[in-house]
Amino acid sequence: MAVKEIDGSKLEGGGQVIRLSVALSCLLEQPIQIIKIRAGRSNPGLKPQHIAGIYLVKEMCKGVTRGDQQNSCVLSFEPQSLSMGNFNLNVDSRTAASISLMIQSVLPVAIFSNCSSTITMKGGTDVRFAPPMDYVINVLFPLYHKLFGISCDIHINKRGFYPRGGGDVKFTVNPLNYNGYLKPIEMIDSGSSFESTIRGIIFITEKDTAPVVGQPRLRGSHSKFPPTPSFEFAYDIGVLIKKKLRQFSYNDVKIEINVEKSNVFHGSVVLVAESEKCFIGSSIIYDERKSLTDIVMNVCDKFLMDLMAKSCVDENTMDNLIIFMALANGKSKVKCREITLHTKTAIHIAEQLTNAKFQIKQTEDRLNEIVCEGIGFKRHII
């Protein structure tokens, strides 16, 4: 098959082009060459996170690569057929490379294998400009499962943060049921039941010293909780989130706090609202430079905008859905408030490498509806 050239500088011009192109190349057995890799970034070329993702996909299809080195701006990826049988893979980025973004490369491939895959990944679990692990676990995976029929799971052995990394997770993926196809999805009606199911997941590390000096402390008794400064800080975040959401009549909000020992101060907050067919998430990763009010404002503002607009997914989830919509067996429809450059880039790559066609139309309720006729990709078992 002739090699298809992908211009890595188009639209977002970042790492997503590589992850999606390599995954689709592997599934469709289409050799590709990506040029101008991450030309839209101040530090172009491949970085450890991209190299780790390429490595995993390459292992799954016994691919042949050229240019898969640090800072390389051209990558050739020539796949063989998707190997079958249990995958048991390991990748160690030796940096804080985002594990959730490695998952973005490997998940679309692993679901089409005929057996379960187990992949151990080392790197960053919660790093900026990538989905925090709690977002992957509480927003993306439940949505993938409920709507596309994807079954996967993650076990976090240890969290890892910028700049040292050191996170360690075990990721398992099961083959698709539904006759080996991905189900098409329809997420066009958020319904009215979001408010009853809002959850917040606050993760925070605990150092020996107080986490943040000079931050406003909330009044009120925390005495029934373990008296750790980190826990108190997380507790304060939770109280402020509830207060903020209550102002918009979202009264039933359940907050969970998880504390882990670490020698760096780090945390994430994830909010999730689930209705019968829609998921809205919002997340932030913070360190000691972020104030309590900044954290709360950041995570709540976009969340509230999506809820009030009756969007069916948030913008970060949206770009993750594109590859699955392109591969699904039939027509998918998703209503979304915001179409980001990441989403447009994912559509551009999916259309270049598959025969799927996407349409975006504005709806009367001022949302965007993305419609895609999926190609009905199915694994071929020899």
Ligand SMILES: Nc1ncnc2c1ncn2[C@@H]1O[C@H](COP(=O)(O)OP(=O)(O)OP(=O)(O)O)[C@@H](O)[C@H]1O
């Ligand atoms: N706070 C967040 N919550 C959930 N997802 C996020 C968040 N921030 C970023 N993402 C997702 O992370 C991905 C980032 O893609 P991007 O191409 O920018 O990544 P990258 O490989 O780090 O590339 P680069 O270094 O070139 O920016 C996108 O899918 C985006 O939706």
